[in-house]
Amino acid sequence: MSILVDKNTKLIGQGITGREGLFHAQRMLEYGTNLVAGVTPGKGGEWILDGKVPVFDSVKLAKEATGATASVIFVPSRFAADAIFEAADAGIRLIVCIAEGIPVLDMMRVRNYLDQKDVRLVGPNCPGLLTPGEAQVGIIPGNIAITGDVGVVSRSGTLTYEVLYALKEKNMGVSTCVGIGGDPVNGTNFIDCLRLFELDPKTKKIVLIGEIGGTDEEQAAEFIRNNVTKPVVGFIAGQTAPPGKRMGHAGAIVQGGTGLAVDKIKALEDAGVRVAKHPEEIPELF
């Protein structure tokens, strides 16, 4: 058991004939992910990755031929909104978008459109999903996590790797890791993942990794207080970030007295979450 993806999830990759996409498609295949097709307009009919994966001109054609239910999107940020709309309109149920730098108005249109449909988006600006031993969807290095009972949800990328690695060093495994992304407007949020982890019998503990900006962590804290029975350990990045400066991620900015790390830590602690001082302390807090 896991959340969102497992070894049976039929996945297509949009934009996996490009340099980055191809590199990561190769790694997903090697991990055992059930990658059944690629989509690149104009390259339909080709076979990539040593002839293992067929390429289609559209998501619709790829879905009809393979029965895929999930898509991972590697196209560059300026084309990403279109790729998400295409996947949603083709009937894909789970869309994982890796691209960083999608204009925020594009994401607002995407989000408002998807909210009218039964589609789950993970990302953008995220490392994707990893269900250790079953499926790697995105760019998380598969070898830094082992199978286990910790559910991980994070707004960050490499910081997530750091946490997975710290868990592995202490021989703690992961049920599923979800990178929800660092943009101000995204798809799946903390609360969606907490709800799924709470319901997932394999997940016994939860790690929540947040960062400065917005109020998602505060809302997650409120949800944990009322709805989560499993132990949660948290970490918030950006405790030393100065206000008014955007810390790389489009969403990571302290503005007008909101989005401060100290408020997020307090909200989580008040909800019974143990908050680590640094990532390597996380395993010790369970």
Next chain:
Amino acid sequence: MKLHEYQSKLIFAEYGVPIPKGRVAATASEAKQIAKELGGRVVVKSQVLVGGRGKAGGIRLAKNPDEAGDLATQILGMEIKGLPVRKVLVDEAANIEKEIYLGITNDRAARCPVMMASSEGGVDIEEVARETPEKIIKVHIDPLMGLQGYQARDIAAGIDLPREHWRSFGVIAAGLWEAYKKSDANLAEINPLVITAEGNLQAVDGKMVLDDNALFRHPELADKRDLDIEDDSEIEARKYGLSYIKLDGDIGCMVNGAGLAMTTMDVIKLFGGEPANFLDIGGGAGAEKVAAAFRIILSDKNIKAVLINIFGGITRGDEVARGILAAMEEVKPDVPMIVRLVGTNAEEGRQLLANADLITAETLADAAQKAVAAAKGGNLK
């Protein structure tokens, strides 16, 4: 990316928002000439990208062209909050009866833009929001549908705008929304929107912040960037696609990924040190980019130690190692350097660095403690 007042107002005007007659000047004689053309009283306004221009004496009223020239001389010689004034806007002075606030920004939590208005314009709107939130009317805009006419009327009614102004307010609200949408803005603000003694509405001040991620769609707007508000090293960093922010400490940081970069700063602080910068080399950085990052970090004269923390994913440890070696060859750093490589090709990277003059660390906590000790002059070898 922030736009100046005159740039913002010109964009608003393209979308039908009335603005005062006026032009921007870089010299006192130009300012005087503009005042002469306008005739009557004018306002001379410093164009710098900070708030509080009025309080700093950067916005002044002139009764005639000579006075406008004198004030322009004064204002063009000023620095406001550390920024030099390079241009002044000379605008026809409005006969102000009432000041209103009107703005649009993104509401993260609601995942859509929100238009805000208040009858208490002209003053610090954040203070109004804090003290008397009932005086701010908010209307969310569906990003797929856009601002509807009735929404603008609701706002006009909500701020008790006299009915005779509703029609022109509707035009201004619609224009501001179009300007916001078509420019991919994160903020578009008119403060104040004034009712003049002649009974007209006019945008006396304007402010826009654009979405950096959408500038590829607006090359003509991207060219308007004012480099004065950025540190030289921040400009250099952007050229290489690095995300760099200079801070006040003495431990330089080079990290891949924004979250991990912030965390590295936090852990340095946790162990008693002060980070000198935020620097994210991004995903998949090659040797050349790493070398550029290195030069930028070391250009900060406060640096006493450098901490390099790389968790390989898309970024490969051996590429980073090659970049470090190339940069060390070129820059010849005289401060201790602490390196931690984990993840993709980390082993290859560590082998490449085995003979370099570096301090290695296994964990992030270990790396941070070594960097803090090194910055304080401790011997670690």
